[in-house]
Amino acid sequence: MDLVIFDLETTGLSPMANDIIQIAAVRVRLGNILRAENFSTFVNPGCSIPAFITCYTGISNADVRNAPKVPIALQQFSRFVGENTLVAHNGHRFDMPFIRAACEKSRLPMRAIGYADSIYLSKKVWQSSRRHSLDAVLERLRLNISGYKRHDARGDVGILAEAVVKMWRQLTPGCAALPVPIFPGVLPR
DNA sequence: GCTAGGCAGGAACCCCTCCTCCCCT
Numbered sequence: 470m471d472l473v474i475f476d477l478e479t480t481g482l483s484p485m486a487n488d489i490i491q492i493a494a495v496r497v498r499l500g501n502i503l504r505a506e507n508f509s510t511f512v513n514p515g516c517s518i519p520a521f522i523t524c525y526t527g528i529s530n531a532d533v534r535n536a537p538k539v540p541i542a543l544q545q546f547s548r549f550v551g552e553n554t555l556v557a558h559n560g561h562r563f564d565m566p567f568i569r570a571a572c573e574k575s576r577l578p579m580r581a582i583g584y585a586d587s588i589y590l591s592k593k594v595w596q597s598s599r600r601h602s603l604d605a606v607l608e609r610l611r612l613n614i615s616g617y618k619r620h621d622a623r624g625d626v627g628i629l630a631e632a633v634v635k636m637w638r639q640l641t642p643g644c645a646a647l648p649v650p651i652f653p654g655v656l657p658r
Numbered sequence: 659g660c661t662a663g664g665c666a667g668g669a670a671c672c673c674c675t676c677c678t679c680c681c682c683t
Contacts, residue, residue, distance in 0.1 A: 479683050483663045487683075521661055522683065562665050563682040588681075602681060620683080 471553040472497040472585075472647065474630040475508075475546075476622040477564050478526045480518055484570035488514035489539055490528050492546050493622035495630050496553070500637055500644025502630045508549040509623045511536035526620045540575040540657070543568065547580075547656040554651060555584035558603045558629055562586075565654040572657055579655040587629060589649035590636040606632050 475494035481487035489512045496506040511528065513536045523529050537545065557564040565584055572579050591601040595609060603625070607614060612631055618624035640648045 477683080481662065482681090482683055486663080490683090519660065521659095525661095525683065557682090559680090559682045562680090566664085567683090599680080 471503075472556050472633070473550045473553050474556045474626055474633055475550075475564065476557060476626040476629060477567055478522075478528055478620070478622045479567060480514055480516070480522050482563075484567045487567075488512075488516060489542070489567060489571055490514050490518060490522075490533055491526070491622040492542060493626040494546065494549060495626055497556075497630060497634060500634055502634060507626075508546060509626075510542050510545065512542040513538050515539070527618070528621070539571050540577055543571060543575075543577065543657045547582075547658070550582065550656060552582075554647070555582060555654065556587055556629075556633055556647075557584070558587045558606075558625075558632075560584055560586045561588070561652060565652070569655050572655060578658040580658040582654050582656045583651040584654040585647050585649050585651055587633050587636070590633060590640065590647075593648060594636050594639055603629065603632070606636070610635050 473494050473496055477489050478491035479487050479489050491511050493509040496503040511533045513533045515538060518530050588601045591606050610632055614628050617628045637644050
């Protein structure tokens with residue numbers, strides 16, 4: 470069983486009011502990042518991207534104009550994931566609710582998929598800390614992120630994969646099983 | 659020109675509700 474580390478960029482924070490504009494993912498097997506096995510796509514949200522989101526993510530209307538719409542992009546992502554376990558940072562509160570809402574809005578038939586939230590890895594490694602943002606995790610792990618573009622799903626997913634593997638090795642040196650809860654989520658069927 | 663929604667977890671209190679903070683784009 471592999472892990473699929475993924476990240477979404479969206480037009481805002483509300484799964485009901487906002488839409489996905491980029492999905493990126495990379496596969497991890499037994500604690501090793503399989504960099505060649507990656508997925509990334511811009512997503513055409515069918516609406517204009519707010520200026521502050523373009524400022525924050527660097528993703529413009531021109532980037533998504535010819536991209537697949539949400540249902541197609543999510544179905545492609547779902548095929549890439551297969552039956553493997555998803556991992557996202559704050560996925561429990563952000564990414565997975567976004568995917569569920571996007572499926573519901575597009576009336577896509579759904580299937581069950583397990584997912585973990587890397588915030589729980591951070592909470593397990595640094596139990597006394599209250600800060601578990603991705604930036605806080607990167608700072609504590611002293612990861613060199615100079616080759617990655619932050620707030621672009623492709624960059625963030627590369628960074629997150631490195632962070633997940635590093636925390637995982639600290640908690641379970643053999644990287645046998647992920648030592649955090651696996652929650653029930655959904656992807657398009 | 660535009661910057662918001664909702665969960666988790668703690669406090670106070672005894673089972674909920676309220677409150678505050680975190681975290682994501």
